[in-house]
Amino acid sequence: MLEHMSEARITPPPRKVSEESLRRLRSHLGSLNTATLQRLDSTLPWYRKLSPDDRSSLGMVAQRGLTGFLAWFERPSTTMTTLLAEVFGGAPTELTKAISLQKALQLIRTVVDVVEALVPGIVQDRDQSAVREAVLRYSREIAFALADVYARAAETRGAWDSRLEAVLLDAVLRGDEPDEIRSRAAAVGWNGTDGVLVMAGSTPTTDQPGFISDLRRSALRAGLDLMVGVQAERLILVVGGVVDPARSAEVFVGGFGDGPVVYGPMVDSLTEAHRSAREALAGLSAACAWTRVPRPADTQDLLPERALQGDPTATEVLLHRVHAPLAAAGTNLLETVDTYCELGHSLEGTARELFIHANTVRYRLRRVSEITGWDPLVPRDAYVLQTALAVGRLHAPTEAFSL
Structure with a gap:
């Protein structure tokens, strides 16, 4: 992942220090590493709770960070990108799985704190200023590198999650086996x-x-x-x-x-x-x-249009949830709603056509609304009911027609 980092921003090489200071740093590298691991264990509670394998991996990152700092200090011509690749090695993917970016930065900050606290006492006095400046610049580059690692990991994870989600959606739309859908749903965190x-x-x-x-x-x-x-x-x-x-x-x-x-x-x-x-x-x-x-x-509000387009589910709903309950309630309701729709939704006209009182028409239409959930007095609902009556005629035996 680090090989994709931009080389446009080149970090200036550190100021040279004496050979004696470099020799002292090399000789104290083991003690610095030990002090770093001790500091991690004593100051970061989450580090102590990690599994032994994760602790070992993060310890190696910290150790390579110290080694990389010394290598950069000894060879100013070495590019920072090369050193960062040596620091993280094959760890970026494992690092992002083990800890969050915030915790990774805490780890690097702990390494820097140890170096800042101990290195001035190791190198010669005349080189302390150069060492402090190098530590600051190196820690800044490490922080940028970590941000890049985690950003790329997030992009990769997001792309993979999108593919898993697309596969799950396809399984849902096809109505695949329940066990397969549950398995895929668990993979995407549904x-x-x-x-x-x-x-x-x-x-x-x-x-x-x-x-x-x-x-x-x-x-x-x-x-x-x-x-x-x-x-x-x-x-x-x-x-x-x-x-x-x-x-x-x-x-x-x-x-x-x-x-x-x-x-x-x-x-x-x-x-x-x-x-x-x-x-x-x-x-x-x-x-x-x-x-x-x-x-x-x-x-459900589009049942008439769906039925006209040949949707069998809509036809079944109109037939069994609208027409059949009305037919079971008696032919009076079917006759009344049919006449009401045919005569332009006129209560008085329906009453005259059926030779009944207008209040009887109102009562029957109210019963239709109670039974079906669609109110004939609402134009759109009346259209649904009228379509349901037509569907009922198309699917009923010829001798059953009474309207």
Whole structure:
């Protein structure tokens, strides 16, 4: 990782010191290393809690740091990048796994403190100023190198996490085996154990390059888990920890591009999310048929358009959750809602057509609303009911028609 560091900023070589001071530094290198390890153990509680292997690895980094400082001091022509590669060697990846950047800087600071405290008493008096200056410059370069190591590790980890997330999203959309989905979800750190829903819409334009980060921040603020999938011009979100689907959808609607945004029904777990995804995508495909479609829209509000487009799930919902309950309640309700819709939503006209009082019409329409959840007095709901009646006729035996 260090080989990619820029050479544009070349650190000036340290001022030369006497051969006697260099000889003293070389002879005290072991004692400096021992003092450093003792200081790490006594001042950094987290260091004492590390496993023996991690302690050994970090101890080697500290030891190479001291050796690298002396090498740079002895050979001013050596580039800092070369020395830093010698200091970290094959450790960067292991270092970033073992400790955070903050702890790594604490480790280097401890090494520098030991050097600053002990080295002036080792070298000749005339060389102490040059040594202190070299320690400051060397520690600064080590800090820059650590920041670079951790930044590159974060980029690599982020790219790998994105690939894992993409594989998990594909498994969810396909409805793969539950065990496989659970395994992949654990790999990406998915925590959404409660309600899960899927949202679909258009991908934002190129002038919003940070939209995925914005979506993740929104999820964090709302206490929701989030999986993001970009499929060309289509953006798909899998949202976990949902309690109120409409409210959760509102959290993310601003992260989509122009056009409809549709969310599917809430399901109990990620292994069932393919059902929510299927309905959300079907709703998105059919949303263009409703010119006043809300944003975001519940896919259940798009049942007529989905049925017209041939979505079997929508047809089943209209048939079994709307038409069948009304038919079971008696033909009066079917006849009343059908007549009401055919006569332009006129209560008086329906009453005259059926030879009943207008209040009876109101009562029957209220019963329709109670049974189905769609209110015939609301124009959009009346359209859903009218479509459900048509679906019922198409799927009922011919002799069963009574309207």
